[in-house]
Each structure stands twice: as C-alpha cells, then as structure tokens.
Amino acid sequence: MEQHVFDRLMRDDKLPHMWCRGCGNGIVLQSIIRAIDRTGIDQDKAVIVSGVGCSSRANNYTDFCGLHTTHGRPIAFATGVKMANPELQVIVVTGDGDSTSIGGNHFIQAARRNIDLTVVVFNNSNYGMTGGQYSPTTPVGAFTRTSVYGNIEPAFDVCRLAEGSGATYVARSTTYHVQSLIKYIASGITHKGFSVIDAMCDCPTLFGRINGLGDGAKMIAAWPEKTVSIEKAGTLSADELEEKVIIGEFVNSSRRSEYTEKYARIIEEAQRERADLK
Amino acid sequence: MEKTAYAPEYRVLTGNEAVTLGALAAGMNFFAGYPITPATEIAELASELLPKYGGKYMQMEDELASMAAVIGASFAGSKAMTATSGPGCSLMQENLSYGMLAEVPCVLIDVMRQGPCQGVATMPAQGDIMQSRWGTHGDHPIIVTAPSSVEELYRETARAFNMAEKYRTPVMVLSDAAMAHMSEKIRIPAAEELCITNRKKPDVPKDRNYKPYEADETDIPPMASFGDGYRWFVSGIIHDETGFPATADYEKIAEKLTRIERKIDWNIKEIESYEEYRTDDAEIIIVAIGIVSRVAKGAIDKARKEGVKAGLFRPITLWPFPDEALQKQAAKAKKIITAEMNDGQLSRIVKELDGTDGKIEKVTRNDGALMTADMIYDRIMEVK
Amino acid sequence: MKKHFEMRFGGTGGQGMMLMGDVTAEAAGIKEGKEILLTKSYGPESRGGACRSELIIDDEKIAYPVVSEPDVVLAMSQKACDSYTGDLAAGGIIIIDSDLVKSVPQRGRSVFSIPITRIAKEVTGKEISANVVALGAVAVLADVLDEEAMKEAVIERFPAKFTEANVQAFEAGAAAAEELVSGQAKKYA
Structure with a gap:
C-alpha cells in the first residue's frame, strides 16, 4: 500500500505539534506538505x-x-543556502512579524533580487508566541495585548509589498480556501524566482479571543465572508473593497531572470576571462 | 647594489588584499558582506575573484543578513566568510551567536576602527578585543586571532578557515584600519604549507536518523551538508544531539553548552599561538597585540640599550587567551605593561591571570592615532 | 647608504600618486628584496583633492607604518607642496613639478625643479604619463632606488602596448634629473 503523504514527508515522532487548539498553522503546514508532494521535488534536495x-x-x-x-x-x-547550492529547493516558513517587521528588509531585498525562494507567510495578524501583540499586518482598530485601545497603525498588504519589491510569484489564500492555498504554494515552489504566498490563518487563542472572533472553526468559517477573489475585486469600488481581503494570484511572471541563474552566468564569464589570461 | 634573488611568490599586498587572498587559498568559496570602511576592499576583491574560481559573492542588505547568509552557505557545504568593522560586527553578533550554538564553520574578519558607534571610520583602534569575545548574549566559545602584519593576516585568515572547519565553529580575525590599507611585502606560502583542513563528514547511513550534534570522543560532531542525502534539522534553540530543541531538559542544555566549550578547551594547545620577544631574562613584560606589538619591539630594544630588561608577549590567538604562557612570564616579571589602542581591554584580561597581582601597568591610546614606540618606551622607563 | 628611507609622493587625485607608490614598492620590495611599507591617503574627494602615497624602505622589518621624516618628497601640486614638505628630514630633498608648484615653503632645502607634466606631454603626448616621468626622476634622485629595477617595475605595471611610451617617459624623467644633478652636484647621498 502506498505510504500516506504525511507519513512520507513529516516526522511523526515530533507530533503532536505545539500549536494551540484551533490554530490555523496546522492547515498551512499540511498545505505545504501536500504542495511539496504535488510538485514531486526530491525530498533530499529540499530545505x-x-x-x-x-x-x-x-x-x-x-x-x-x-x-x-x-x-x-x-x-x-x-539566501545563503540557495546561493551556495542552487540545486536545493529552498522554502521559507515565516510569520507576519518575522517577515514584514523584524525581517522586513530581508523580505523586500530578496524579492528585489528575485532569488529562487518560496516564502510562505503564516499571516495570523499578531505575534502569537509572545502572547498576542500587534504586528505590521494587524488591521486598524483591532485589539491586541499592546493595542488595548485599538490598533492605530495601518497594516501592510503582504502581497502588494512583495509585488512592489519585485517578487515574481505572489498569491494569497486562507485556511478556508485550502485547495487554492495548496495550488499557490505548489506554483510558488515550481516558479523560478522569488515567490510569496500570503497564507491568512487564524490565532483563536489570542487574536480571536481578544477581538471576539470565536474559536478556530468559527474564524475559519468567517473567511468566505471576509475575502473576495482578485478577479471579482477588479469589478468592485474602493468602498466595496474596504476591509475585504483579496485572495488569488497577484503576480506570476517569468519576465525577470532568477538571481542564482544570473550569477551562474557571471561565474561562466569570469572563468572564461581567467582562462583567457592563461 | 647587490641584488637578492627572490622567488616570484613574494608580493606587495595591502592587509585587506592579504585577507581575501589568504581566504581564497584556504578554500573560501562564499562571501557575503555589506560595505563598511575600512573593510570594504576585502569584499571588492572577493567579488572580483570568487566567480573566477567558481565561488559566490553576495552583497547583502546589511550585516545581519551577511552573517545569516554566511551561515546558510556553510550549512550548504561552503567555506564562507564575511568581513566588517566594529559597527557591522555589532550587528553580526546576533547571528554570530547562532553560529556558535549551531556549530557552524565560518570566518568573520573584523577590521577594527575607532569607536564606539560611528567612531572614526578611517582610524585604527583595538577596541573590539572584548566585543570579539563577549559581544553576544549567553556563554559560548570563540576563536579569535589578532595578526600584526600583512603577511600574518594572510596566514591567520587561512588558519582561521582551518580552525573553523576542524572545530566546527565561527572564527574571527581582528585586523585594523592601519593594517588593512598599508602594503607590505609578503611571501605567499605554497598550498601545502597552509595545511588546508576540511570539516569532518558523517559516515553513518544517509537517512533521517543522522544526528547532526552527536559527537565522538573529540566532542566535534561530523557535519553533513544540506542536499547531500542526510535529512537533518538544526535550530538556534538549545538542542540535543538530534538538532531538535531540548528546552525542557536541563541535562541536555548543560550537555550542549558544556560540550561546545570543551571542544575548544581540549584543543587549546593546537589553537593557541603567541610570540615571545626577548623574554628570557625579561623583568618587564609588554603585552600587546596586532599593530601595537610591532612598535613594542622597538621600545624594548631601546630600553635594553639603557640596561632595562624588557620583553614582549604577543598573543596571536587572542581568544582563547594564552593564559598559561603569559602566567609563566608574569611569575618572573617585576612589571607587566599592557599596551593597546583602547582604554585598557587587554589590561582587564591580564588582570584576571594568576601571578599578575600588583604588577600591571598600562599604556593606552584612544585618539585614533597609532601607538608609538616612544609611548611604550616612556612607560617602561617610568615603571622600571 | 641610509638603512631606513622614507619617501612621499604628493599631488592631486588623478595624477597617479598612488600608482607611483605601488611601482616603487614593487621595485624596492620585490626586485631589490628590501622590506617595504606603503600607505596611501586620500582627501575626502575621489578626484581633485590632495592625496599622497608614502613608502618606507628598510633593510629590516618595519615596525611603525608612518612616514614622519621623509627623505624624498615629490610635490605635483602647490597644495601638496604646501602640506607635505614641512616634516622633511634633515638632508632630505623635494622634487617639484616646476609648472605646477610656484613656491616652496622650505627655504634652504634641496629642491629639484623639473617640468614633469610638460615633459610627459612632450615625450608621450599625454599628461597622464607625468607619474612615470616622475618615477624616472625619483629613481635617479632617491639614492636608495635602483634605476633598472624601477624601470622594470614600470614596464610590468602596464599592458605591453604602453611599454614604449612608458620607457620614454621614464627615461626622460631620469635624464632631467641627471641634468640637474650633474649641474649642481648631487645634493643627496
């Protein structure tokens, strides 16, 4: 009998995971696993x-x-891993704070370089591990442990940030829209260039509770109402889009060359020059 | 004029050039960095030469990223280096501590300039003696070497790579703004002389059961590279031999931290390097590193002409500090004078050593200019 | 001959003063097998500011990388002459480009006036060769240097297509210096 994808690609000895009941991270993780499986990449060549x-x-x-x-x-x-060995398939799992606050510069610079990394942002709108403080993707007005009067900082749109910085594959989905989430992550992995998948997920224990959003199941069930597809978004006015989360593929472009491939050409050229000198 | 026949392996190089060429000779094939005076020329030369030899150069967005990329590249099997100066070195401390805990072979060149903060970018100093050892949070071992000439920069950079590979640890080399930019004639050693060392690779079956931090009796775990068939995990959280976090196990935490200190301690005689100059009968011992040690010799010669028995103890490996050797000198000396271009960092180290009580005098310079032989000579004559 | 010898090449950014240091260091260090220590300093401007390279030549290891009493100072601009000649060693010499330096602050010192840049233009058609003319003059006037070694170092420094022009420039500089020396007897030995 064929082994189940989770048995093949996960370390069952490390389970159960440390995430809270109802946390959306598990759904994003299983989407990554299924996406990797779908692309058929070599398990030994993925980091x-x-x-x-x-x-x-x-x-x-x-x-x-x-x-x-x-x-x-x-x-x-x-970036160091990929550059040192471009044969490796390098996937980054990160959060909204990790990638757009403390790591914001690395995020935009890697996008600008268009280096072949697939970045999956587990975007739960707050810092979960430290107990639920506001992050750069916390919506205005939302409550967190450090915005008890309501958040006054406008949020980053991770996809627009990635697109503006030069990422060549950008998509967003949610823990409700799992099939498209898997599809986008798989596309990001096969895409040659910097790919960002903004995976909207749920933190019922902290963000959900303080904002009265209900448990994990309820938060997941709320996504269809909160989201609008990128195709439909094009037909709506700015007012209609207010407070809506746009999901879909934002960018899928092969117009810009990938960084390690460009560097490989530099090596070729430099080595030719060196040979010429001899 | 009589001409001396010199083999063509002699070259005139700046300190920064020597660092890059020494690194290449040792097998560097990855460099990530961020421009900073007075270290920039190391990156410039690396960017030109690395691709010629199939290596990679990356200019990162800052020093945090540079150190991160160096560690990432090392995990993927590269011999990786970065180069910076004090302010950049401060930013690198975060990921340098990652390198310590995760036991990542890599080399960090710190071309010291006058500090703190921006300090004076173009002026030499020796203010990073303590930062190089204690710049990060927590306890960890580190190897730091402090060359004193362009030739030694070449050799010590190559040795830094060898030590990084052998002991699975980051190694720092301290240069300074003066040595970085001055040219000296150096003898380029033959490849065999550099005794190129490569990290020990695991020989266990290639599967998910490989334990990246399982050490043998040497305390140095063999290291696989990402992509070579082992599937392993590494974390900046204190981990057990499997590489996975071991945050709930006091014994494992202590075991990890003790082992990384021990793997250096056990090899201290091999790592340690120092120079003694006219110390046989010395009653006054000058302790100096790097560029200051050069003028110290002049001061010693001058003092000896006046009948004062002075000698020099020069740590080449600054960390671990060659305590035993200096203590031996200290025991027979009447006075120990630390000479350094900062407010007395070396002096603090020497003060902690046995047998130095009441003997320590210091001469310091913090104005960005080089210490002169006369400053040291005058101090010798004052305390003799 | 003096065991420890210091020289300074000062001018304006773009005149090739750094390269003079490199070539002289190569000649003395590699070709003559002496110990050398070369430093360079620039003004804040990349082009047009005062800049200098300084070379110490010794029979033994050089401890202190600072020129404090130069035995030879070359000044290729008035500013360089004003700033870089004050600490000249007793018995030291100053070489100036006589078209670019109109006054020398240190009276009573040995000053060798050579129209260095003009000679370059006459011989090679290019002002940029001025530093090679200067190298020829320095090779003759600084007794520590070997003229042949210097010439070789110049030749090796540039691509072969420049060899002829550079040798001409070097020799013209050397000849101008010889003329001055034979005219007034060698001032420095």
Whole structure:
C-alpha cells in the first residue's frame, strides 16, 4: 500500500505539534506538505528554513533538511543556502512579524533580487508566541495585548509589498480556501524566482479571543465572508473593497531572470576571462 | 647594489588584499558582506575573484543578513566568510551567536576602527578585543586571532578557515584600519604549507536518523551538508544531539553548552599561538597585540640599550587567551605593561591571570592615532 | 647608504600618486628584496583633492607604518607642496613639478625643479604619463632606488602596448634629473 503523504514527508515522532487548539498553522503546514508532494521535488534536495515565532516551528515536523534560524532572518539564511547550492529547493516558513517587521528588509531585498525562494507567510495578524501583540499586518482598530485601545497603525498588504519589491510569484489564500492555498504554494515552489504566498490563518487563542472572533472553526468559517477573489475585486469600488481581503494570484511572471541563474552566468564569464589570461 | 634573488611568490599586498587572498587559498568559496570602511576592499576583491574560481559573492542588505547568509552557505557545504568593522560586527553578533550554538564553520574578519558607534571610520583602534569575545548574549566559545602584519593576516585568515572547519565553529580575525590599507611585502606560502583542513563528514547511513550534534570522543560532531542525502534539522534553540530543541531538559542544555566549550578547551594547545620577544631574562613584560606589538619591539630594544630588561608577549590567538604562557612570564616579571589602542581591554584580561597581582601597568591610546614606540618606551622607563 | 628611507609622493587625485607608490614598492620590495611599507591617503574627494602615497624602505622589518621624516618628497601640486614638505628630514630633498608648484615653503632645502607634466606631454603626448616621468626622476634622485629595477617595475605595471611610451617617459624623467644633478652636484647621498 502506498505510504500516506504525511507519513512520507513529516516526522511523526515530533507530533503532536505545539500549536494551540484551533490554530490555523496546522492547515498551512499540511498545505505545504501536500504542495511539496504535488510538485514531486526530491525530498533530499529540499530545505525548509524558518525564523522565530509560532509559524517557524513548522519545519520541526517536516522530514526535510530544516534550518530554524533567528527572528526575522530566515530569508537571509535561506539566501545563503540557495546561493551556495542552487540545486536545493529552498522554502521559507515565516510569520507576519518575522517577515514584514523584524525581517522586513530581508523580505523586500530578496524579492528585489528575485532569488529562487518560496516564502510562505503564516499571516495570523499578531505575534502569537509572545502572547498576542500587534504586528505590521494587524488591521486598524483591532485589539491586541499592546493595542488595548485599538490598533492605530495601518497594516501592510503582504502581497502588494512583495509585488512592489519585485517578487515574481505572489498569491494569497486562507485556511478556508485550502485547495487554492495548496495550488499557490505548489506554483510558488515550481516558479523560478522569488515567490510569496500570503497564507491568512487564524490565532483563536489570542487574536480571536481578544477581538471576539470565536474559536478556530468559527474564524475559519468567517473567511468566505471576509475575502473576495482578485478577479471579482477588479469589478468592485474602493468602498466595496474596504476591509475585504483579496485572495488569488497577484503576480506570476517569468519576465525577470532568477538571481542564482544570473550569477551562474557571471561565474561562466569570469572563468572564461581567467582562462583567457592563461 | 647587490641584488637578492627572490622567488616570484613574494608580493606587495595591502592587509585587506592579504585577507581575501589568504581566504581564497584556504578554500573560501562564499562571501557575503555589506560595505563598511575600512573593510570594504576585502569584499571588492572577493567579488572580483570568487566567480573566477567558481565561488559566490553576495552583497547583502546589511550585516545581519551577511552573517545569516554566511551561515546558510556553510550549512550548504561552503567555506564562507564575511568581513566588517566594529559597527557591522555589532550587528553580526546576533547571528554570530547562532553560529556558535549551531556549530557552524565560518570566518568573520573584523577590521577594527575607532569607536564606539560611528567612531572614526578611517582610524585604527583595538577596541573590539572584548566585543570579539563577549559581544553576544549567553556563554559560548570563540576563536579569535589578532595578526600584526600583512603577511600574518594572510596566514591567520587561512588558519582561521582551518580552525573553523576542524572545530566546527565561527572564527574571527581582528585586523585594523592601519593594517588593512598599508602594503607590505609578503611571501605567499605554497598550498601545502597552509595545511588546508576540511570539516569532518558523517559516515553513518544517509537517512533521517543522522544526528547532526552527536559527537565522538573529540566532542566535534561530523557535519553533513544540506542536499547531500542526510535529512537533518538544526535550530538556534538549545538542542540535543538530534538538532531538535531540548528546552525542557536541563541535562541536555548543560550537555550542549558544556560540550561546545570543551571542544575548544581540549584543543587549546593546537589553537593557541603567541610570540615571545626577548623574554628570557625579561623583568618587564609588554603585552600587546596586532599593530601595537610591532612598535613594542622597538621600545624594548631601546630600553635594553639603557640596561632595562624588557620583553614582549604577543598573543596571536587572542581568544582563547594564552593564559598559561603569559602566567609563566608574569611569575618572573617585576612589571607587566599592557599596551593597546583602547582604554585598557587587554589590561582587564591580564588582570584576571594568576601571578599578575600588583604588577600591571598600562599604556593606552584612544585618539585614533597609532601607538608609538616612544609611548611604550616612556612607560617602561617610568615603571622600571 | 641610509638603512631606513622614507619617501612621499604628493599631488592631486588623478595624477597617479598612488600608482607611483605601488611601482616603487614593487621595485624596492620585490626586485631589490628590501622590506617595504606603503600607505596611501586620500582627501575626502575621489578626484581633485590632495592625496599622497608614502613608502618606507628598510633593510629590516618595519615596525611603525608612518612616514614622519621623509627623505624624498615629490610635490605635483602647490597644495601638496604646501602640506607635505614641512616634516622633511634633515638632508632630505623635494622634487617639484616646476609648472605646477610656484613656491616652496622650505627655504634652504634641496629642491629639484623639473617640468614633469610638460615633459610627459612632450615625450608621450599625454599628461597622464607625468607619474612615470616622475618615477624616472625619483629613481635617479632617491639614492636608495635602483634605476633598472624601477624601470622594470614600470614596464610590468602596464599592458605591453604602453611599454614604449612608458620607457620614454621614464627615461626622460631620469635624464632631467641627471641634468640637474650633474649641474649642481648631487645634493643627496
């Protein structure tokens, strides 16, 4: 009998996971596993790099090479891994705070370079591991442990940030829209270039409770109401889009060359010059 | 004029050039960095030469990312280096501590400049003696070497790679703004002389049961590379031999932290390197590193002409500090003078050593100019 | 001959003063087998500011990388002459480009006036060769240097297509210096 994908690609000895009941991270993780399976990449040639935060524990449970790094820096570590060995398929699992706050610069610079990394942002709108403080993706007005009067900071749109910085594959889905989440992650992995998948997920224990959003199931069930597809969004006015989360593929472009491929050409040229000198 | 025949392996190089060429000779094939005076030329030369030899150069967005990329590249099997100066070195401390805990072979060059903060970017100093040892949070071992000439920068950078590979640890090399930019004639050693060392690879079956932190009697675990068939996990959280976090197990935490200290301690005689100059009968011992040690010799020669028995003790490996050797000198000396271009960091180290009580004098310089032989000579004559 | 010898090449950014240091260091260090120590300093401007390279030559290891009493100072601009000649060693010499330096602050010192840049233009058609003319002059006037070694170092420094022009420039500089020396007897030995 064929082994189940979870048995093949996960470390069952590391389960149960450390996430709270109802946390959306598990859904994102299983979407990554299924996406990897769908792309058929070599299990021995994949490296999953994570930062610090709830989401960054995801690679504890996967059976690939795993690099659990420092807060905000996984994309920078991953850049070194990918650059040193471009044959490796490098996937970054990170959170909203990890990737757009403390690691914001690494995020936009890697996007600008268009280096072939697949970044999955577990976007739960707050810092879960430290107990639920506001992050750069917390909606205005939302309550967190450090915005008890309501958040006054406008939120980053992770996809627009990635697109504006030069990412060549950008998509967003939610823990409700799992099939498209899997599809986008798989596309990101096969895409040659910097890919960002903004995976909207739920933190019922902290963000959900303080904002009265109900338990995990209820938060997941709320996504269809809160989201609008990118196709439909094009037909709506700004007012109609207010407070809506747009889901779908934002960018899927092969117009810009990938960084390690460009560097490979530099090596070729430099070595030719060196040979000419001799 | 009589001409001396010199083999063509002699070259005139700046300190920064020597660092890059020494690194390449040792097998560097990855460099990530961020421009900073007075270290920039190391990156410039690396960017030009690395691709010629199939290596990779990356200019990262900052020093945090540079150190991160270096560690990532090392995990993927590269011999990786970065180069910076004090302010950048401060930013690298975060991921340097990752390198310590996760036992990542890599080399960090710190071309010291006058500090703190921006300090004076173009002026030499020796203010990173303590930062190089204690710049990160927590306890960890580190190897730091402090060359004193362009030739030694070449050799010590190559040795830094060898030690990083052998002991699975980051190694720092302290240069300074003066040595970085001055040119000296150096002898380029033959490859065999550099005794190139490569990390020990695991020989267990390639599967998910490989334990990246399971050490043999040497306390140094063999290291696989990402992509070579082992599936392993590594974390910046204190981990057990499997690489996975071991945060609930006091014994495992202590075991990890003790082992990484022990793997350096056990090899201290091999790591340690120092120079003694005219110390046989010395009653006054000058302790100096790097560029200061050069003028100290002049001061010693001058003092000896006046009948004062002075000698030099120069740590080449700054950390671990060659305590025993200096203590031996200290025991027979009447006075120990630390000479350094900061407010007395070396002096603090020497003060902690046995047998130095009441003997320590210091001469310091913090204005960004080089210490002169006369400053040291005058101090010798004052305390003799 | 003096065991410890210091020289300074000062001018304006773009005149090739750094390269003069490199070539002289190569000649003395590699070709002559002496110990050398070369430093360079720039003003804040990349082009047009005062800049200098300084070379110490010794028979033994050089401890202190600072030129404090230069035996030879070359000044290729008035500003360089004003700033870089004050600490000249007793018995030291100053070489100036006589078209670019109009006054020398230190009276009573040995000053060798050579129209360095003009000679370059006459010989090679290019002002940029001025530093090679200067190298020829320095090779003759600084007794510590070997003229042949210097010439070789110049030749090796540039691509082969420049060899002819550079040798001409070097020799013209050397000849101008010889003329001055034979005219007034060698001032420095």
